[in-house]
Every structure is written in C-alpha cells, then in structure tokens.
Amino acid sequence: GAVVSQHPSWVICKSGTSVKIECRSLDFQATTMFWYRQFPKQSLMLMATSNEGSKATYEQGVEKDKFLINHASLTLSTLTVTSAHPEDSSFYICSASLPRTNEQFFGPGTRLTVL
C-alpha cells in the first residue's frame, strides 16, 4: 500500500515553455503532499507543502510564480514550472503523507531537462 506515482518520469522542453508534473497517491487519500527538488549528488530540498483545497506553503527562496502548485483533490497535486530555463533542470520528487502520521511516501521522481 501507500503508492505514489509521478507523471511524466522524464521531460525535455525548450526554454520559455511551461511544464506540468503530476503527483498521485494511488491507494490512499493524502491531505498533504510535498514537492522536492534534487540536484545531482545532493540531498532533497523541500520546495513547498501542498494541502488539499488550500494554497501551497512555499519554502524560503522558492518563487511562487515560477513553481505553481495545485492540490485540487485528495489524490492529486500538480507542479507547473512556468517559463522554464536551463537552471530549472533538475530531478523533482513529490511525496504524500498519510493523515495523522508523519510518514511520507515518495514518488519515483521526474527528470526535467530544459534546453
């Protein structure tokens, strides 16, 4: 149980375009989802916390208008990288937490390459 999926698993786009990444909890309802960014050979950096039906809470230094997060249902959160640039290239990972616990279940990640 507690499976989280991400789509797409990898994407290549041109500079200036927008890219949407989906994160789904497949077998449970997640009131809270998290979005992380990971650079090569580095740890995960929390970008934002997403609660169903409310605005996301962004970490310091993360641009809200650049990384749009929508958590429209208890099983789906989306991250849209707007006007992507090469420096946005990274591995983006989402996670979802079970209600009333602190355990997070991670998706397989999305590799974004901006040309």
Added chain:
Amino acid sequence: AQSVTQLDSQVPVFEEAPVELRCNYSSSVSVYLFWYVQYPNQGLQLLLKYLSGSTLVESINGFEAEFNKSQTSFHLRKPSVHISDTAEYFCAVSGSGGYNKLIFGAGTRLAVHP
C-alpha cells in the same frame, strides 16, 4: 527547528563486511526519525523509521538503526552487506507534532565492492 548531519558523504565497503552509516540530529522538540534509500534515477524508499517505543528498529532486508536520545543519533547498521545495497542513503527527521515537514541529511553514498 530540526537539522540532520550525516557525517560521511561516501562509505566504501567490501561485500559481506559490516557497515555503519552515521546520522546525528538536533531538535528542540521530540522527533521522528527515518532512513530512506535512493537507487539511481529513482525516488526514495523508506528503509526504516522510529516513531516511538523500542529504540532499535529493523528493516526487512537486514538493516537496523538505534535511536539514541542522549547522543542525538540514529545510526544505520548492517552486519553483512551485498552488492545490491549500493545506493544513496538519507537520514531524515521531523517533529513529532502535527506538522510533518521532513528535514533531510546530505546523504551517504554506500558503495559495496566485490
């Protein structure tokens, strides 16, 4: 606020040898502790966790970790490693209250050699 320090960025070891990956944390409140494993180009998989109760926790594939409150440590150990254990290992901490933001350590690359 919490923080996590993983003291070793890389740990090389021969197959069937024991290994210890070190993790220390700091927190002003009670914590939950986690170890995650990441294989290349994949997401994170939960290896084991400490929420409460017994301070020694075990995973199904032979890893164990012990919560030591006095030393603020949660070191990961395995008595005999396999080639397939080669991966990146992340220690993480969260407050035990209602808000479950995870703070990750920098990671330790475990490289098992034949």
